[in-house]
Amino acid sequence: MADKVMLTNRIVLRSIMPLFKILHEEDDSLLKHFLTRFEGVIQLAVKGTDIGAYVELKDRRLDVVQGIHPSPDILLPFKHAAGMNALFTGGIPVFGGFPKGLTKLGLLVKFVTLLLGLLILMPNVNPKAPEKRLLKVKMIMYMVTNALSQLNKGGDEDMNAWTAKQPDRIYQMSVEPGGPAAYLRVKGGKTKAGRGLYTRKAPFVHMKFNGLDGAYKVLAESKDTVSATADGDIKLEGSPEYAGNIGSFMMRIQDMLMPPKK
Amino acid sequence: MAEGMTWSVTDGDKLTQAEVYGEVLSQLGDRYPDIVALTADLATSTKIGRFGKKYPERFINVGIAENSMFGMAAGLALAGLRPVVSTFAAFTSLRSAEQVRTDICYQNLNVKIISTHAGISFGQAGSTHHCTEDLAVMRSFANMTVIVPADGLETGNAVAAAMEWPGPVYIRVGRGFEPPVNKTQDYGYAIGKAITMHDGKDVTIIACGVGVLQAVRAAEVLGKQGLSARVINMHTIKPIDRDAIMQAVRETRRIITVEDHSTMGGLGSAVAEVIVEGGKACAFRKLGVPDCYAIVGYPEDLYHHYGFDADGIVATVGELMRLEIEEDEDWEDEA
Numbered sequence: 001m002a003d004k005v006m007l008t009n010r011i012v013l014r015s016i017m018p019l020f021k022i023l024h025e026e027d028d029s030l031l032k033h034f035l036t037r038f039e040g041v042i043q044l045a046v047k048g049t050d051i052g053a054y055v056e057l058k059d060r061r062l063d064v065v066q067g068i069h070p071s072p073d074i075l076l077p078f079k080h081a082a083g084m085n086a087l088f089t090g091g092i093p094v095f096g097g098f099p100k101g102l103t104k105l106g107l108l109v110k111f112v113t114l115l116l117g118l119l120i121l122m123p124n125v126n127p128k129a130p131e132k133r134l135l136k137v138k139m140i141m142y143m144v145t146n147a148l149s150q151l152n153k154g155g156d157e158d159m160n161a162w163t164a165k166q167p168d169r170i171y172q173m174s175v176e177p178g179g180p181a182a183y184l185r186v187k188g189g190k191t192k193a194g195r196g197l198y199t200r201k202a203p204f205v206h207m208k209f210n211g212l213d214g215a216y217k218v219l220a221e222s223k224d225t226v227s228a229t230a231d232g233d234i235k236l237e238g239s240p241e242y243a244g245n246i247g248s249f250m251m252r253i254q255d256m257l258m259p260p261k262k
Numbered sequence: 263m264a265e266g267m268t269w270s271v272t273d274g275d276k277l278t279q280a281e282v283y284g285e286v287l288s289q290l291g292d293r294y295p296d297i298v299a300l301t302a303d304l305a306t307s308t309k310i311g312r313f314g315k316k317y318p319e320r321f322i323n324v325g326i327a328e329n330s331m332f333g334m335a336a337g338l339a340l341a342g343l344r345p346v347v348s349t350f351a352a353f354t355s356l357r358s359a360e361q362v363r364t365d366i367c368y369q370n371l372n373v374k375i376i377s378t379h380a381g382i383s384f385g386q387a388g389s390t391h392h393c394t395e396d397l398a399v400m401r402s403f404a405n406m407t408v409i410v411p412a413d414g415l416e417t418g419n420a421v422a423a424a425m426e427w428p429g430p431v432y433i434r435v436g437r438g439f440e441p442p443v444n445k446t447q448d449y450g451y452a453i454g455k456a457i458t459m460h461d462g463k464d465v466t467i468i469a470c471g472v473g474v475l476q477a478v479r480a481a482e483v484l485g486k487q488g489l490s491a492r493v494i495n496m497h498t499i500k501p502i503d504r505d506a507i508m509q510a511v512r513e514t515r516r517i518i519t520v521e522d523h524s525t526m527g528g529l530g531s532a533v534a535e536v537i538v539e540g541g542k543a544c545a546f547r548k549l550g551v552p553d554c555y556a557i558v559g560y561p562e563d564l565y566h567h568y569g570f571d572a573d574g575i576v577a578t579v580g581e582l583m584r585l586e587i588e589e590d591e592d593w594e595d596e597a
Contacts, residue, residue: 018597064597142597149595167566168573185590193595199486200590202479202572204562237441239562 002155008256009046009081010154012088013053015146015193016118016257017044017064019139020055023117024062026135035113036060038106043072046081047096055111074101074108088118089257123222133216137209138180140219141173145182146193147253148246153191162245164189171246172203175215176235184246205238205246222254280378280438282414284309286421287346287376288316294425296344300335302328302353308378309438310348328353332361332373339371344425347373351380351434355396366430367403374424376433381522382551382568383436383472385561394551398527400432401500407431407453408500410521410529412474413442416497419451427453436472436522437561443475443495456503462492465579466510466517470496470529472561473520473549473570480575491579499532507536516545516582520570522561525550545582549574 024036038057045052045068054069055062076099078084083094102108119125120136121143127133148171151159166186174181174197183203185192209215214233217223225247228234236243291297291313298320305311305323314321324331328349335345347354354362354377366373377396384391401408407427411417417435424431449457459474460481469477474495481491492514494506510517517537519530530548537544549570556564565571569578 014595014597021597146595146597153595190593191595192593193597195596200483201576202483239560240439241560242562 002157004256005080005082005085007151007154007156008085008089009051010150011147011253011256012085013044013051013066014150015143016088016121017053017055018146019118019121019143020064020114021062022135022139022142023114027117035106035110038104038110040073040104040107041069041071042074042076042107042111043069044076044084044087045078046084047077047079051081051084055114057107057110072101073104074111075099087115090122123220126220130212133220134180134212136220137175137212137215141175141180141182141215142193142195144219144250144253145171145173145184147257148184148249149191149193151249151253152186152189159249160189162249163191168201169204169242170198170201171205171207171242172198173207173209175209175212177211179209179212179215203238205236205243207243208235208237210234279411279414279417279435279440280309282418283376283421283433283435284312286418287313290422290425291317291320294344296342297425298322298338298343298345300324300331300338300345300347302326302331302349304349304378308348308350308376310346310376313346328358329361332358333365335373336361336365336369336371339366339373340369345373346376348376348378350384350391351377351393351396352391353377354432355393355399359399362400362406362430363403367405370405370429372429374421374431374433376421376435378435379437380434381436381471382556382564383440383522383561385556385559385564388558389555392556394522394524394556395527396432396434397499397521397523397529398531400434401527401532403430405429406500407498408434409453409498410434410470411497412469412471412495413440413444415442415444415447416451416495419447420453420497423451423453434471440472441475443478451497454498454501454503456506457495457497458492458506459495460491460493462490463514464490464516465582466492466494466514467520467575467579468494468496468507468510468517468529468533469520470499472522472565473529476565476570476572477520477575479572480579483572483576484579489579489583496529496533499529502532502536504536504540507533508540508542511537511540511542511544514544516579518547518549518575518578518582520575521550522565522570523550525552547578547582549578 043054053066077096079094079096087093163186168187171184181197183194183198217233218228299313300322303326335347338345382392409420411420467477477493481493484491519533521529525548
């Protein structure tokens with residue numbers, strides 16, 4: 001049985017950390033322009049393992065790379081995977097030693113800015129500005145489709161069983177008209193998360209959100225799909241059974257990434 | 263909208279085929295005081311119960327006695343009424359085939375039959391509830407008009423048009439969850455007149471029922487691959503629109519039919535008959551359930567299994583056009 005902590009860690013590293021790139025690219029603030037002057041590598045790693053990913057800032061670009069960098073400028077070592085997960089899921093991170101490179105203040109502030117930017121994903125953060133709401137919707141769409149694929153690649157038995165017998169199928173979500181889109185491709189046990197509209201096949205299930213408001217209600221405010229469908233916030237095209245299945249997996253991911261109950 | 267077709271369902275493009283049909287029939291009850299509805303204990307499943315709630319004095323539940331129901335409908339028609347009968351397609355076309363043929367069609371009576379859960383649309387219910395033979399049976403009955411609407415709005419149009427159409431009419435719908443393909447009811451629906459949903463020059467996909475949406479989706483995908491596919495919604499299987507078929511043969515030279523029915527005796531066979539009689543050669547493929555009893559499963563899985571979903575249509579077009587469509591084998595997540 002797949003370890004839930006390791007699955008969550010996989011999602012943290014491969015589905016959430018890459019969102020730093022979106023934040024970096026979409027943020028047009030003066031602070032960003034100031035902070036992009038600082039270049040370097042920030043490594044997050046589970047101490048004594050090869051579990052980790054690093055953020056590389058170079059030539060005003062930001063990349064998230066899986067694995068361990070040989071000489072990061074800043075190193076945040078965690079005691080275990082759960083300790084790292086907590087940093088991203090609203091818990092208390094557990095470090096496995098003293099972080100290195102904290103004197104590189106510009107780079108550190110940049111990273112902290114990015115971390116704080118992820119707070120937009122939290123259910124209780126409801127920005128009013130349309131561009132921020134759009135950013136939240138886009139980030140959730142990218143994160144969820146990617147996390148669904150990670151659930152499969154990480155060995156979740158239920159997800160593996162669900163994907164194993166399916167022919168080549170596209171589970172598409174999009175904000176209509178012309179808004180952000182993301183998809184999950186499934187074929188005989190394999191999955192791929194992609195961005196935009198998949199053009200080589202018609203979607204098997206297509207969740208069409210009615211504008212930004214419709215998408216926001218469902219993705220950010222967790223409005224249930226039955227009410228959302230009745231209210232016209234979402235239009236589900238395709239197999240109702242499989243749409244229900246993927247909805248259940250999305251709920252599971254949401255539970256995995258929720259702050260621990262007190 | 264054709265003359266006499268006065269109905270309007272709020273959010274009709276969001277309702278299922280069966281829901282729209284139940285609602286439209288209820289509306290038509292005012293216009294046609296001679297409508298009397300009959301069910302064989304399936305009022306809720308087939309949605310004819312909506313009419314019964316509005317007009318209880320014009321609604322008859324005969325119990326689980328389909329054969330008697332069709333006989334009663336014949337009698338009511340002979341008495342000058344306009345009976346509308348509804349049950350599952352398997353019961354209409356297989357169990358009660360004799361009564362439909364001899365009591366209704368032989369006498370050319372004004373009975374409208376609306377059959378639900380047709381094809382493999384109720385795939386998970388098992389073989390007893392599949393019905394992949396009804397079009398073959400019904401179109402072979404003289405005097406019978408056979409209609410397979412593409413979605414809820416078209417079902418509404420078909421039910422309304424059937425009231426003005428003489429003689430027996432068989433309207434075939436699915437289990438009720440079929441997604442819509444039309445956005446409005448006003449697109450010029452007329453019995454016997456095919457509708458071009460998507461124009462194209464390389465190949466023509468002639469579809470009915472749930473096949474229409476699959477064909478439209480396939481045409482969109484094919485368009486992105488540089489292929490121009492015409493999609494014809496052949497909602498009336500009998501009398502079939504011969505002109506639309508022969509025009510497609512002349513202009514595209516490649517025809518694919520798509521139906522949730524056996525590939526023997528249904529839309530594909532009807533189209534093939536027209537082409538053969540037309541004397542013009544073309545490449546031709548029939549997509550549907552092959553000569554077998556369908557396996558059990560969700561309809562979307564079965565449509566794929568038998569190759570008449572959008573993917574199967576695209577693959578068949580590729581085969582017909584002698585195209586090698588490269589597989590997409592990139593499984594790296596975008597991040």
